[in-house]
Amino acid sequence: DAKTTQPNSMESNEEEPVHLPCNHSTISGTDYIHWYRQLPSQGPEYVIHGLTSNVNNRMASLAIAEDRKSSTLILHRATLRDAAVYYCILGGSQGNLIFGKGTKLSVKP
């Protein structure tokens, strides 16, 4: 399974945008890019996913590089409730998701 690289941790101020990077240089043509997050003491929660084009939903935006070797999850206005571990995952033809260590996002008031 293709792997992803994310920073271990990031900090943000409340109500400011947050850009969470992810590198996936070995991505294959059929791999979707998924983002999940895990709030403290909860199960992971789906955030967004995409293949080639940038994607937007009510939670976040996903910007995918033209060569697809990297992507960025964008939280437009961070709130204290966005403090979580964010996982960038490649999902392919096998249908399963392999979670890495993710990025722990801290949000300061």
Added chain:
Amino acid sequence: DAGVIQSPRHEVTEMGQEVTLRCKPISGHNSLFWYRQTMMRGLELLIYFNNNVPIDDSGMPEDRFSAKMPNASFSTLKIQPSEPRDSAVYFCASGKAWGTGGRITDTQYFGPGTRLTVL
């Protein structure tokens, strides 16, 4: 929709005892996943089912672990006998599979987890 339901939420048992964890997926979903999470190893996929059939159980640690899905609305993960190193939070997730052979699930919906402590 109630979401994915897991029971029990907490389980404390003694080494050597049998443990059964239960999961009710979201109605209409045809794929189901069991994960284990520890501080040391993070979130690991143990097994996943598609239309009640096990597709990949390569993540199951050893023969002490077994999982079943007798119907679309129920799955169990059993550990027999349990050991202290099995202590972890076990998550169940479900989703709708599509793609060739129905093996791709876009979005997985996770349950609240079962915190297992084996003394």
